[in-house]
Amino acid sequence: MTALDQVEVKEGVDQETVDAVAQLSGAYKYGWNDDDIEMDYAPKGVNPDIVSLISSKNEEPQWMLDWRQAAFTRWEGMSVPNWAMLKVADIDFQDLYYYARPKSMEVKPKSLDEVDPKLLETYKKLGIPLKEQAILAGVEGAENDLPERKVAVDAVFDSVSVGTTFQAELKKAGVIFCSISEAIREHPELVKKYLGTVVPPSDNFYATLNSAVFSDGSFVYVPPGVRCPMELSTYFRINAENTGQFERTLIIADKGSYVSYLEGCTAPKRDVAQLHAAVVEIIIEEDAEVKYSTVQNWYPGDEEGKGGIYNFVTKRADCRGARSKVMWTQVETGSAVTWKYPSCILRGDDSQGEFYSIAIANNYQQADTGTKMVHLGKRTKSRIVSKGISAGRAQNTYRGLVSMHPKAKESRNYTQCDSLLIGSQCGAHTVPYIEVKNNSSRVEHEATTSKVDDDQLFYCRSRGMDEEEAVALVVNGFCKEVLQALPMEFAMEAQALVAISLEGSVG
Amino acid sequence: MLEIKGLKVDLEEEEKSILKGVDLTVGAGEVHAIMGPNGSGKSTLSYVLSGKDGYEVTAGSATLDGADLLDMEPEERAAAGLFLAFQYPVEIPGVGNMTFLRTAVNAQRKARGQDELSAGDFLKEVRARAKDLKIDAEMLKRPVNVGFSGGEKKRNEILQMAMLEPKMCILDETDSGLDVDAMKLVSEGVNALRSEGRSFLVITHYQRLLDHIKPDVVHIMSNGRIIKTGGPDLALEVENNGYADLLAEAE
Numbered sequence: 001m002t003a004l005d006q007v008e009v010k011e012g013v014d015q016e017t018v019d020a021v022a023q024l025s026g027a028y029k030y031g032w033n034d035d036d037i038e039m040d041y042a043p044k045g046v047n048p049d050i051v052s053l054i055s056s057k058n059e060e061p062q063w064m065l066d067w068r069q070a071a072f073t074r075w076e077g078m079s080v081p082n083w084a085m086l087k088v089a090d091i092d093f094q095d096l097y098y099y100a101r102p103k104s105m106e107v108k109p110k111s112l113d114e115v116d117p118k119l120l121e122t123y124k125k126l127g128i129p130l131k132e133q134a135i136l137a138g139v140e141g142a143e144n145d146l147p148e149r150k151v152a153v154d155a156v157f158d159s160v161s162v163g164t165t166f167q168a169e170l171k172k173a174g175v176i177f178c179s180i181s182e183a184i185r186e187h188p189e190l191v192k193k194y195l196g197t198v199v200p201p202s203d204n205f206y207a208t209l210n211s212a213v214f215s216d217g218s219f220v221y222v223p224p225g226v227r228c229p230m231e232l233s234t235y236f237r238i239n240a241e242n243t244g245q246f247e248r249t250l251i252i253a254d255k256g257s258y259v260s261y262l263e264g265c266t267a268p269k270r271d272v273a274q275l276h277a278a279v280v281e282i283i284i285e286e287d288a289e290v291k292y293s294t295v296q297n298w299y300p301g302d303e304e305g306k307g308g309i310y311n312f313v314t315k316r317a318d319c320r321g322a323r324s325k326v327m328w329t330q331v332e333t334g335s336a337v338t339w340k341y342p343s344c345i346l347r348g349d350d351s352q353g354e355f356y357s358i359a360i361a362n363n364y365q366q367a368d369t370g371t372k373m374v375h376l377g378k379r380t381k382s383r384i385v386s387k388g389i390s391a392g393r394a395q396n397t398y399r400g401l402v403s404m405h406p407k408a409k410e411s412r413n414y415t416q417c418d419s420l421l422i423g424s425q426c427g428a429h430t431v432p433y434i435e436v437k438n439n440s441s442r443v444e445h446e447a448t449t450s451k452v453d454d455d456q457l458f459y460c461r462s463r464g465m466d467e468e469e470a471v472a473l474v475v476n477g478f479c480k481e482v483l484q485a486l487p488m489e490f491a492m493e494a495q496a497l498v499a500i501s502l503e504g505s506v507g
Numbered sequence: 508m509l510e511i512k513g514l515k516v517d518l519e520e521e522e523k524s525i526l527k528g529v530d531l532t533v534g535a536g537e538v539h540a541i542m543g544p545n546g547s548g549k550s551t552l553s554y555v556l557s558g559k560d561g562y563e564v565t566a567g568s569a570t571l572d573g574a575d576l577l578d579m580e581p582e583e584r585a586a587a588g589l590f591l592a593f594q595y596p597v598e599i600p601g602v603g604n605m606t607f608l609r610t611a612v613n614a615q616r617k618a619r620g621q622d623e624l625s626a627g628d629f630l631k632e633v634r635a636r637a638k639d640l641k642i643d644a645e646m647l648k649r650p651v652n653v654g655f656s657g658g659e660k661k662r663n664e665i666l667q668m669a670m671l672e673p674k675m676c677i678l679d680e681t682d683s684g685l686d687v688d689a690m691k692l693v694s695e696g697v698n699a700l701r702s703e704g705r706s707f708l709v710i711t712h713y714q715r716l717l718d719h720i721k722p723d724v725v726h727i728m729s730n731g732r733i734i735k736t737g738g739p740d741l742a743l744e745v746e747n748n749g750y751a752d753l754l755a756e757a758e
Contacts, residue, residue: 454560459597462557463607463667464585464615473610477601477650 042099048072051212054099058181058215061188071201071211078205084368085397085429088310088337096275098213098246173229175259176221180248183219190221194252198281198318198345206277206339207314210246214279217247222257222288231487233262249280253288255321260291262490274299276335277312286321286348291329293486294342295494298334300365300501303392308336308365315342316372319351319380327354328371329485331494333501336365341399343372346380346408353382356485358494360475360501361394361426370400370431375408375441384415387479390426391502397429404441411441419449420478422471422502472499508706509533509556509675514567516548516555525551527731528567533675533724538707540717542742543728544750549710550594552728553679557591558584571675585611586618590673592664594680599651604663607651608633608670615671636669640696657684658692665696676700677708682716694719714746727753 042053051072055065080091170177176187184191201211218234234249253259263280276298284290292315301308311334317326328342338361344353355371373382382402390396402413419428430447452474460470475498476483483491509532516526525548533539541549555562556569558581569576576584599607613623624632637647640662652660661681668676678697682690697707697720709720717725717739725741726733729750734757735741745753 453597455597456599458559458581459593459599460607460611461581462559462585462591462593463611463671464582464618465610466580466582466614469610469614473602473607474599477599480601 041097044097045094046072046096046098046209046213050098054213054215057099058184060181060184063188063192064184067196067201068212071208072213074202075205075208075212078208081205084339084399085395085431086337086339086366086368088366091275091310093209099215169229174223174226175228176219177232178219180214180217180219180250183221183250187219187221190252191219191250194281194283195250196281198283198316199279199314204314206312207279210248210277210279210314214246214248217249217278218251219249220251220259220261222253222259224255224257224285226254226257228257228259231260231262233264235264245274245276245278247278249278251280251282251290251292253282253284253290253324255285256287257285258289260487261293262487263292263294264297264493274308275310275312278314280313280315280342282317282326284317284319284321284324284326284351287323288321289325289327290317291327291487292317292342293490294328294330294332295486295490295497296330296332296334296338297497297501299336300334300363301336303363309334310337311335311340312337313340315340316345317343317353318345319348319353319377321351322348322377323350324348325352325354327356327485329356329482330358330369331482331486331490331497332357332359332367332369333497335367338365338367338369340369341371343374343401344382345374345376346382346411347376348380349377350379351377352380354485355382355384355386356482357386358389358479358482358498359387359396359398360389360498361391361396362501363392363394365392365394367395368397368399370398372401373403373413374401375404375411375413378407378409378411380408380411382411382413384413384417385481385485386415386417387482388417388419388428388430389422389475389478389502390419390428391422393425395427395429397431399431399433401433402435402443402445403433404436404438404443406437409438409440411438413441413443415443415445417445417447418478419447420475421449421451422475468499468503471502475502508535508537509569509571509708511556511569512567514552514555514569515565516551517563517565519561519563524565525562525731526555529728529731529733531726531733533706533708535674535706536701536703537724538701538709538720538722539724539726540709540711540720540722540742541726541728541733542711542714542745544754545712547728548731549728550679553591553677553708553710556584556677557581557589582614582618585671585673586615588674590668590671590676592661592668592676592678592681594683596652596655596660596664598653600653602651603648604651605633605647608667611667612670633666633670636666639699640666640669641692642666658686658689661685661689661693662696665693669696669700674704675706675708677710679710680712681709682711682713690716691719714742717742729754729757 042050048069051068052065055068199207201208220232222228251261282290282292298309298311319326326344330342332338342355346353353373357369359367359369361367370386371384384400386398388396388398398417400415402415404411415432417430421428428449432445434443436443452471456474457470460473461467465473476495479498483494486494511529511531514526514529517524529552543549556576564577571587571589574587609629612629616623642662646659652663655663681693685693709722722739725737725739727735735753
């Protein structure tokens with residue numbers, strides 16, 4: 001079932017890219033970076049030609065190109081949002097590469113020895129078994145003897161999806177799981193029907209930019225009544241320097257279906273900040289349920305705050321049908337800057353949205369994250385559990401909106417925001433916005449702030465744990481409610497990550 | 508085993524001297540009790556030995572089997588075989604008691620270069636030890652010390668001690684907040700751990716704990732010094748006459 005031929009790997013396009021770019025823009029620039037992984041770039045900057053190039057690279061139909069160009073035109077008239085509690089240096093959007101792909105996708109590594117050791121180290125730290133590391137790193141033949149555990153994986157490396165596993169098995173169940181570029185080619189009717197209906201191309205600065213230049217991402221369609229037979233997972237990795245990553249994820253859970261989707265993110269260390277502006281759209285029809293879990297471990301910058309990923313992400317789920325359900329769980333440990341509010345539009349009557357979040361900010365990291373629960377339907381319910389952890393000189397903000405519309409009678413929300421401080425130079429902020437426009441709904445909000453207690457640490461250490469183990473234990477305890485919401489495998493990763501990201505935060 | 512010589516300790520925050528020259532030697536397999544009025548420095552001694560922040564050692568030494576305790580991090584002292592049963596065990600929300608125990612046991616094993624205990628072996632061990640202390644499965648699952656009664660907290664300390672198998676155990680007012688039955692249970696737990704290679708330093712206000720845990724040697728501490736050392740009878744003397752006479756004698 002798991003032969004190599006089921007893994008879809010795209011062909012290389014190096015010379016072709018170069019030629020296409022030359023023809024399109026005249027201002028000709030490309031290059032292989034001098035890292036282990038050779039890359040193929042489009043020229044720096046964004047303009048209608050680049051948008052066309054990306055579209056043509058993905059062999060897209062005209063309607064898609066038109067959609068992108070419309071988004072680009074709109075984006076040109078927009079300005080960078082500045083309402084978040086973030087200090088971000090100005091980003092020169094013309095000084096970024098908008099399209100990069102690993103040249104090596106045609107020549108795959110033969111064994112783990114040939115794979116970037118840094119990449120393997122990251123996977124190892126995340127607790128991913130060797131075999132999966134091999135698959136994710138694209139080692140030839142590694143698919144042949146997969147372990148028993150079944151998680152279908154789509155790996156997105158810089159701009160392109162490099163491989164999706166288990167496609168055939170999923171197909172049997174009727175589930176479509178592929179890269180979005182493939183979906184645009186193979187399933188245009190679905191993409192046309194749903195793309196941009198949750199996060200419209202005009203939504204916000206970063207989402208609009210994404211609509212114009214997204215290069216790849218994942219697509220999931222679960223047909224009516226189908227319970228997806230395995231967890232679906234995407235691993236995102238930004239590798240190339242000065243490259244923005246703009247992936248687009250579209251998940252559709254048709255009536256009465258169920259799917260659990262995992263997203264993992266890593267990036268190597270770079271001195272220069274890198275931009276990540278993704279869009280995730282989820283459509284949940286009647287009686288369907290989607291669980292979306294993220295473990296985000298983008299490079300956070302070094303101890304002095306140099307480099308790191310700027311993570312500006314728009315994630316939104318639309319509970320369109322009655323009794324539909326969505327659960328967002330996120331563990332945000334990485335990125336220099338996080339700007340992210342996975343949200344739920346509770347449109348269907350009796351629909352439910354849940355948001356569980358752990359956001360860790362260490363050193364000079366800044367996180368402004370939270371959720372929006374927009375209650376439109378009757379008897380809709382939402383629950384928010386947010387755990388923010390700040391260490392070093394980091395600033396961590398929870399920003400959340402709970403909105404009960406006039407027709408959302410008898411709806412309920414419960415919000416719990418807990419902040420934990422490690423050390424005395426970090427900050428935690430809670431900014432809840434609450435709007436209630438009917439008199440039968442109920443909104444509850446609880447917030448706490450605490451410090452990691454020296455007595456707790458001493459107690460742990462007197463039992464033999466070193467300082468870092470002690471901090472990890474106490475912090476994992478603090479995050480427990482959220483960790484429990486993660487799928488088992490991911491919870492282990494997340495626990496390990498909590499420990500890694502707080503390394504050196506005490507003493 | 509434990510050898511303390513001329514130990515002088517100040518509070519770090521304010522210039523206040525707490526221990527003013529403590530000499531104490533506990534031999535292998537011996538049980539020593541330290542009694543004394545409030546503020547005499549008993550708890551400070553236990554904290555300084557186990558490495559808590561906030562104290563400054565200005566003179567003297569403390570060694571465990573010849574190894575310099577004062578030079579080690581708290582976790583190194585634990586791995587070397589020192590254990591402190593806290594007067595006020597600390598709550599750690601969200602961390603299961605079992606997880607805590609297992610993390611501690613394996614951290615010490617790692618520090619000593621031993622393999623980690625397998626999940627199965629650990630479970631077997633912890634269940635057997637918990638049963639002796641009448642700690643049920645429910646209590647093992649609950650977060651560390653959160654919502655535990657006074658008696659449960661102290662029994663939990665003894666469970667940790669049993670699992671970690673230290674060679675030098677310090678019990679800091681383990682009897683405080685215990686009713687008679689709980690004190691009996693805790694004492695039985697301690698007595699079961701007495702052995703030739705394991706020593707105890709029992710800090711207490713009252714003689715009653717020493718009815719259950721019979722000491723070999725009793726020290727009276729006052730104003731940062733050990734002012735008198737004797738046999739078990741000394742504890743009875745304190746019980747009958749209070750500290751006043753002893754303190755006056757020492758002046």
